[in-house]
Amino acid sequence: MQVNERARLNEAVETAGKLAGGNCKVIVGDQEYTYSSNRMCTGCAISIPELEPRFFSFNSPIGACQKCSGLGIIHEWPWKAGDPDAWKANYPDFFSNKYAQEQTCSECYGKRLNKLALAVSVGNADILS
Numbered sequence: 001m002q003v004n005e006r007a008r009l010n011e012a013v014e015t016a017g018k019l020a021g022g023n024c025k026v027i028v029g030d031q032e033y034t035y036s037s038n039r040m041c042t043g044c045a046i047s048i049p050e051l052e053p054r055f056f057s058f059n060s061p062i063g064a065c066q067k068c069s070g071l072g073i074i075h076e077w078p079w080k081a082g083d084p085d086a087w088k089a090n091y092p093d094f095f096s097n098k099y100a101q102e103q104t105c106s107e108c109y110g111k112r113l114n115k116l117a118l119a120v121s122v123g124n125a126d127i128l129s
Helices: 004-020 114-118
Strands: 023-028 031-036 071-076 101-104
Touching: 004 023, 004 031
Parallel strands: none
Antiparallel strands: 023 031, 071 101
């Protein structure tokens, strides 16, 4: 592609994006490519917050997995949450973590960060690779 053609193509994509609210679809033969200058996934319309250091920290509520609170594990007890309420006052040791089983978080798979932070990639690898 010549420099002139590349400049015209860049200008056309930029203009299309401005007219369509930051989104643009480019069709090349049978292939369709969707681009967005907005911080959102064009496939599922999930918006992505501004990338900043605390977004990649499991110690911050912004970056931590919500299911495991950034621990990477979840404690599961052999009873349902509502069943042992009457026993808690009389047998507090019974409800300590020694009876709980640690399970790897099914949301973050032990990586401790939320889905949006784990979706960020550098090259072809996620940020924890």
